[in-house]
Amino acid sequence: MKQVIVIPSRLSSTRLREKPLQLIKGKPLIRWVVEGCVKTGKEVVLATDSERIAKVVQDLPIRIVFTPSELPSGSDRVAYAIKDIEADYVINYQGDEPFVYKDDVESLLSALDEYPVATLAIHDPDSYTSPSCVKVVLDENQRALYFSRSPIPYMKGNSSIYPLKHVGIYAFRREVLMDFVNWKPSTLERLESLEQLRLLEKGVDIKVLLSSNYYHGVDTEEDLKLVEEKITFYL
Incomplete structure (x- = not known):
């Protein structure tokens, strides 16, 4: 099976200006992500709408695909990027997730079997x-039952598993990704502003792998400060 990691990254962002170019330990956020993905040994594609983003990673052994700025989501950018690329299994590695672990990438790809x-x-x-x-929240086979921005499940007592924070990194079989981006946004997806709910409403199983690695995406100035503190231990 041909495997590829696609990193969607656009210059415009609502909460943190020009987020991919924000510096962490003197290095742009997007470079942390791309370098981490390259270290997994997989083929890596950057899907971006910005020459400025491309410029900070163009020396790395990756393929760069320029995508239209008007595409509505990272998944749409990933699907656009692989139109002319041979790939059976595709990882959508969010461009604001600076922590990358080879073991988790391998586990995600294996789950697609x-x-x-x-x-x-x-x-x-x-x-x-x-x-x-x-x-x-999960079923007994670790398939997603539901994703929410609300506190789920209701915690009447302590749990060794819950609460579970979702890490926005997805592995898709190619044909499922292409179907997904052609479906209209679903009711729950619009209410929660979570595109993965479109899959659940269509009855698509999502396997959720539990990781013990540290993850923290970057959306705000506070996230930048926290990641800068934590990334020293990641190096």
Whole structure:
């Protein structure tokens, strides 16, 4: 099976200006992501609408595909980027996730032998009440039952598993990704502003792998400061 990691990254962002170019330890955020993905040994594609983003990673052994700025989501950018690329399994590695672990990438790709879509989650009690952190609940086979910005499940007692914070990294079988971006946004997706709910509403299984690695995406200035502190231990 041909495997590829696609990193969608656009210059415009709502909460943090020119987010991909923000510096962490003197290095642009997008370069942290791309370098980490390259180290996994997989083929890496950057899907971007910006020459400025491309310029900061153009010396790395990757393919750069320029995508239209008007595409509505990262998944749409990934699908656009692989139109002319041979790939059976595709990882959508968000351009604001600076932590990359080869073991998790391999596990996601292996999960596609059995499931159409796979993603990651981590045990994170601090995320439970924050609407900016997406939570997920699972069935007994670790398939996603639901994702929400609300605190789920209701925690009447302590749990060794929950709450689970969703990590926005997805592995798709190619044909599922292409179907996904052609479906109209679903009811729950629009209400929660979470595109993965489109898959669940269509009855697509999403395998959720539990990781013990540290993840923290960058959306705000506070995230930048936290990641800069934590990334020293990641190096």
